[in-house]
Amino acid sequence: MSKLVVISIGPASSVQDGGRPGSQRYGLTPSGAMDRLSLAAANTLVGNEPFAAAVEIGPFGATFTARGGAVRIGLAGASRNAEIGGRPVAFDSSATLADGETLTLGFARGGSFSYLAIEHGIEGEPMFGSLAVNARAGLGSPYPRPLQSGDELKTKAASGAAERRIELPAATDAPIRIVFGPQDDEFTEENKQLFLDSEWKISATSDRMGYRLEGAVIKHRDGHNIVSDGTVNGSIQVPGNGQPIVLMPDRGTSGGYPKIATVITADLGRFAQTSAGRPFRFKSVTMAEAQAEAIKFHALLHSLSDRLRAIDDFGLNIEALRDANVAGQAVSAVDVSTWQVALP
Amino acid sequence: MAEPLSPPRLLPSGDSAITVEFSRTIDDAANRRVLALDRVIAAEPIAGITETVPTYRSLLVHYDPVQITFDALGEQLLARAAKAPPTESGTRRWRIPITYGGEHGIDLEDVAKALQTTPDDIVARHAAGDYRVAMIGFTPGWSYLSGLDTFLHIPRRKEPRLVTPAGTISIGGIQTGVQCLAGPSGWHLLGRTPVRTYQLHRDPTFLLEPGDAVSFTAVDAKTFAEQDRAAEAGAFVAELVTP
Numbered sequence: 001m002s003k004l005v006v007i008s009i010g011p012a013s014s015v016q017d018g019g020r021p022g023s024q025r026y027g028l029t030p031s032g033a034m035d036r037l038s039l040a041a042a043n044t045l046v047g048n049e050p051f052a053a054a055v056e057i058g059p060f061g062a063t064f065t066a067r068g069g070a071v072r073i074g075l076a077g078a079s080r081n082a083e084i085g086g087r088p089v090a091f092d093s094s095a096t097l098a099d100g101e102t103l104t105l106g107f108a109r110g111g112s113f114s115y116l117a118i119e120h121g122i123e124g125e126p127m128f129g130s131l132a133v134n135a136r137a138g139l140g141s142p143y144p145r146p147l148q149s150g151d152e153l154k155t156k157a158a159s160g161a162a163e164r165r166i167e168l169p170a171a172t173d174a175p176i177r178i179v180f181g182p183q184d185d186e187f188t189e190e191n192k193q194l195f196l197d198s199e200w201k202i203s204a205t206s207d208r209m210g211y212r213l214e215g216a217v218i219k220h221r222d223g224h225n226i227v228s229d230g231t232v233n234g235s236i237q238v239p240g241n242g243q244p245i246v247l248m249p250d251r252g253t254s255g256g257y258p259k260i261a262t263v264i265t266a267d268l269g270r271f272a273q274t275s276a277g278r279p280f281r282f283k284s285v286t287m288a289e290a291q292a293e294a295i296k297f298h299a300l301l302h303s304l305s306d307r308l309r310a311i312d313d314f315g316l317n318i319e320a321l322r323d324a325n326v327a328g329q330a331v332s333a334v335d336v337s338t339w340q341v342a343l344p
Numbered sequence: 345m346a347e348p349l350s351p352p353r354l355l356p357s358g359d360s361a362i363t364v365e366f367s368r369t370i371d372d373a374a375n376r377r378v379l380a381l382d383r384v385i386a387a388e389p390i391a392g393i394t395e396t397v398p399t400y401r402s403l404l405v406h407y408d409p410v411q412i413t414f415d416a417l418g419e420q421l422l423a424r425a426a427k428a429p430p431t432e433s434g435t436r437r438w439r440i441p442i443t444y445g446g447e448h449g450i451d452l453e454d455v456a457k458a459l460q461t462t463p464d465d466i467v468a469r470h471a472a473g474d475y476r477v478a479m480i481g482f483t484p485g486w487s488y489l490s491g492l493d494t495f496l497h498i499p500r501r502k503e504p505r506l507v508t509p510a511g512t513i514s515i516g517g518i519q520t521g522v523q524c525l526a527g528p529s530g531w532h533l534l535g536r537t538p539v540r541t542y543q544l545h546r547d548p549t550f551l552l553e554p555g556d557a558v559s560f561t562a563v564d565a566k567t568f569a570e571q572d573r574a575a576e577a578g579a580f581v582a583e584l585v586t587p
Contacts, residue, residue, distance in 0.1 A: 021406070024397045026542065026550040028484045127544065136525065137484045138544060182355030182363040227370050228481060228488075230397040230404025232361045254399055254481030262358030265409070287414045290359035294409040 002069035002158065004118060006151040007102065010060025012207065014146045015122060015153075016249075018051030020130035020139070024230070024253045031132040031139070032249050034113050034208065035269035037301065038077035041166050042117035044304040045074030045094040047159075053124065053131035054117040055147065059108045059275075064116075064153075066097035072119035072158035073097065076166070078111025078273060093165040093311055094119075096158050110171075111273035120156040134250060163311040166304065175283035176271045178236065178261040179290045183226060186258035187238070191218050195244070195260060196282055204276045208250040211271075217242035220258060228256040234263030234271070248272065264290040266297035349377065352402075352425050354418045359409050364421055365402040370518060372490055373430070375478045378403045379555045380428035381421070390420050398554045399479045400488065437557040437585040440522065442471070442513050442535040443568040449535035451501075455515070458498060467562060469493045470534060475520065475558040480550070485524030485542030487552050492520045504530035511536040511572075513560070522552075538572035539582045546578045557586075 016039065019032020033039035033056055040050035048054075054074075061080070072094060075082060079091040085101040091114070097103055108114060124131045124141030133140030143151055184192060198216035206212050224240040231237070235247040237257040246263060247255070263271050264285065274280055285293075355363040364381065367374030375398075382398045385405070392411030397404040407417055444467045445452040456463045475489035492515060500516045508514070508529040513522055516531030523529065524541040537560075541551045552558070563571070575581045 021395050023484075023550070024395055024404075024406075025480065025554070026484060027481045027486045028542075136527065137542075138525075179356055179358060182357045182365070227368065227400050228479070229363060229365075229399045229402045230357070230361075230481070232357050232404070232406070234358055252482040253397060254479065259357070262356070262361075264359050287356055287359065291409040291413060294359045298410050 002071045002099075002155050003067050004064045004071050004073075004097075004103075004153040004155070005067050006147050006149050006153070007063040007065055008149050009062040009147050010058050011146060012058030013060075013062060014056055014133035014135075015053050015124070015140060015142070016056040016132050017053040017130055019132050019249060020128040020134075023128055027253050028128070028137060029134060029250055029253055030233075031134040031208075032130070033115065033132075034249060034272035035077055035115070037168070037269045037297075038113070038115045038273075039117075040301050040304055041076035041092065041168055042074040042115035044308065045076065045092075045164055045166055046072055046117050046119035047161065048074075048117055048119065048121055050301055050304060052117065053122045054115045055122075055153070057105065057108075057114045057116060059112050061107055062105045063102055064097075065102045066099055067152075069099050070158035070160070071097045071155060072161070073103065074117040074119075075114065076117075076168075077114040078108035080108055080114060081106035090165065092168060094163045096160070096163065108275075110275070112275055113273060118153060118155045119158055119161075123154040136250070164308045165311050167307045167309060169300070172270070173280075175281040176274075177264045177267050177285045177290065177293070178282050179264060179287055180261045180284060181259070182229075182262075183258035184260050186221050186226065187218065187260055188221055192260065194218060196284055199279045199281060200244075201279055202274050202276050206276065208248050210248055210251060211246045211274075213244045213246065215243075218244060218260065224257055226256060226258050228254045231255050231259070232262060234265075234268050235259045236261045236263065246271065264293055266290075266293040349426075349430070351422055352377075352381075354421065355402075356414060357404065359414070361404055361406045362414065362418060362421065363402050363404050364425065367401040370400050370478070370490065372476065372478070374401050375476075375490065376430040377425070377428065380430045381425050382554075384424045384428040385421075388424065390417065390424075392417065397481070399481060400490075435555060435557050435586070436553070437559070438552065439559050439561050439583040439585050440537050440539050441563040441567065441571060441581065442537045442560045443563055443565050444470070444535040446565065448565065448568065449513075449533050451514075451532040452534050455496075455498060455532050455534065459495065466496065466534065469496055470515070470520065471560050471562050473520070473559065477552050477554050477556045477558060479554055480541075480552065483523075483525050483527050485522075485540070485550060485552070487522045487524075487541055487558075489520050489522070489558055492518055494518075496520075498532060500530040501532065504528055508533060509536060511538060511540075513537055522558075536568065537581075538568055538575045539580070540575050543575075543578070551580060551582060559585075
């Protein structure tokens with residue numbers, strides 16, 4: 001049995017997967033990864049299902065040590081300085097920690113959340129079909145809370161498969177796309193335009209429940225109280241002070257403030273990665289455009305394995321692979337069949 | 345002959361959900377139509393719907409835009425809403441124990457003062473209520489009940505509390521509710537129930553369903569403590585009066 005032991009980790013780091021939809025009618029929020037594309041990329045790198053459970057690491061650094069055998073990992077999302085036993089590791093690639101080696105991750109650069117997937121997944125007891133941590137509801141596995149030092153993520157020993165990198169679509173600074181509704185009629189045309197024209201920043205008090213926006217004050221047509229109704233990931237509600245809050249995967253399943261607009265599915269992960277204090281804008285699109293983008297995004301999520309490439313420098317992990325082989329758990333680092341799958 | 349029911353409004357909630365809105369106010373008739381549409385969708389599923397979330401006045405329908413468009417789903421939802429009978433048959437009725445006042449209901453005295461009556465009168469009015477679970481939301485098992493005595497309608501607290509205890513039964517506005525987990529609340533705390541409306545590893549995990557009827561029975565603090573232990577071990581504690 002291999003495991004990754006958490007040596008140190010910042011706040012806002014937890015095990016997340018595709019989430020647990022299906023019980024929102026009972027007030028149970030779906031949770032799940034803030035940036036699903038990055039979760040899926042990290043998992044694809046190590047041959048897991050796209051929405052398998054992985055470690056979602058917040059803006060601060062983290063260190064992990066492999067124990068009991070080699071552990072193969074995939075790293076994606078907000079990039080950071082990363083090294084294993086002093087060797088640099090690139091983001092959007094897989095790597096292997098030999099037994100006893102330590103992975104050191106620095107602060108997030110150009111984003112907020114990184115994803116560390118573990119080959120063969122993380123052992124845990126699914127609750128409502130998911131390992132995702134929802135601390136408020138006491139859900140999540142192997143720990144129903146954010147990760148802390150001393151925690152152990154158990155898995156099977158590394159296969160020793162060839163390391164890969166994944167080519168993802170180029171990052172973009174384009175405005176975050178929204179569709180107006182469901183309660184945009186609670187706002188005047190002037191205030192809807194102000195919402196689109198303004199430059200916004202995400203407040204440092206934001207979390208997995210919601211991102212508070214700083215910028216213009218959006219005024220309601222007739223007060224800010226509506227009868228509570230259902231929310232979705234990306235609902236943009238405007239409370240009494242006129243400062244919008246974008247609801248994220250740990251949101252309440254219902255809310256009593258008017259929702260002026262909703263972030264489109266294809267842009268939710270990119271929005272979640274927006275660092276506190278970095279300016280951005282919203283752009284309104286039609287439902288037809290939003291749905292076409294959602295279909296494209298879905299296709300991207302399910303074709304990530306086509307984007308795997310052989311890693312440029314195999315020298316980096318020869319030692320780890322040799323150690324894995326010594327443990328009797330691994331295949332050759334130059335396994336031709338693996339290469340053929342990986343190459344275009 | 346009855347007037348035909350007005351069709352609900354279809355409101356986009358992003359590219360993967362539709363809010364089917366029957367009313368903009370809290371209204372039992374609208375809530376019955378919400379639950380009726382929810383039942384019809386469960387009985388005659390529409391391909392592409394992933395989840396439905398009934399609320400006081402609307403049904404939030406989550407769907408997969410790869411399988412069905414907003415327009416096509418909207419049409420089917422309107423057709424089902426037109427034929428969904430807003431009647432409830434086989435309603436379950438729960439009797440839920442509550443310990444009023446003291447440490448279990450720290451706002452009881454203040455509510456009595458604000459409404460210019462005695463704590464006993466508040467308790468009598470609240471315990472006499474015949475309630476319906478209008479919706480469950482916000483956090484797991486948080487059950488919003490309609491049917492509160494109009495005498496007990498009271499604005500929410502100016503300063504919401506960041507933490508209120510698990511099992512709190514409170515009033516706010518024209519509503520009363522059973523809160524399962526500890527959490528923030530702006531409502532006034534009248535008492536606590538040992539009943540867990542949400543408990544992991546119990547079958548069912550969630551005790552109440554939207555549309556269920558609820559009444560309260562006052563119990564003393566000693567009974568609360570005994571029932572709390574039983575509930576912790578997995579007992580419902582709530583009594584099912586009509587299956």
